[in-house]
Amino acid sequence: MAPAPASPDSPRDREVLDPPSLVQLAAAAIRKMILSGELGPGDRLIELQLTERLGISRPxxxxxMRLLEQEGLITIQPRRGATVAELTDQDVYEILTLRSALERTAVELGVPVRVPERLEACRDALERMAASAxxxxxxxxxENGYAFHASIVALAGHRRIEAIYASLHRQLLICMARNLYVRERYYEDLEAHVARHRHLLDLIEAGDPRRVLDELAVHGERSFSQR
Structure with a gap:
């Protein structure tokens, strides 16, 4: 006799999602401290302080912290413990120039946008940026700024470019967090930061790749050195 079909409420038809573990929640909290600028490059992560603040034990x-080390956000050394990752000026130069090269290639291949649905990811990321601001x-x-730039790269529909860009994810987050801190401290508030990205999206939607590339030239690695 054939088994009866499973009902819609059958456990076999339900996907059970595990809640975030203590490890994941702790990693997310420390990641936020780093990306917000609360913890800066070279700062030590003191276990006693963090266990008290997060309400968890040391294991x-x-x-x-091992997860964050794998992401490249912190480094762990014997006897010295964990510290927020530091990037040299050369590191930053290499990461941001590589980002710019990938984005320029994606714009050359993807603007004017031939698949309108791809623009939705850009718009969604920009609105999340605005909400965060x-x-x-x-x-x-x-993090939403990274998603916005990744969605620009995705306009080209080029899987290998997207994969290379994704491999820079965490390093780019460190650079972008540092860039945002410098800009906000000297001359650009969070709303202006979002407005600059909105202008870039306006140019992309207008469909002129040359104007987009000109904007990227000042939006990317050059902007990092401006004060």
Whole structure:
């Protein structure tokens, strides 16, 4: 006799999603401290302070820090412990010039946009950036800023370019967090930061790749050195 078909409420038909673990929650909290600028390059992550602040014991904290080490956000050394990753000026130059090269190639291949649906990812990321700016949530603004730039790269529909760009994810987050901190401190508030990205999207939607490339030239690595 054939088994009866599973009902819509059958456990076999339901996807059970595990809630975030203590390790994941701790990693997310420390990641936010780094991307918001609360913890800067070279700052030590003191276990006693973090266990008290996060309300967890040392084993999940240490596992969380190992995850962040794998992401490239912190470094862990014997006897010295964990510190926020530091990037030299040469590191930043190499990361941001590589980002710009990938974005320029994607614009050359993808603008004018031939698949309108791809622009939706750009618009969605920009709106998330705007919401983060209104909430003064710098860490989330940095992550949504990365998503916005990744969506520009995706306009080309070039899987290998997207894969290379994704491989820079965490290094780019560090650079973008540092860039946002410098800009906000000297001359650009969070709303102006979003407006600059909105202008870039306007140019992309207008469909003139030369104007987009000109804007990227001052939007990318050059902007990092401006004060």
């Amino acid at each position: 999940p904290l240490r596992e969380a 209104r909430q003064r949530d710098r860490a989330t603004l940095v």
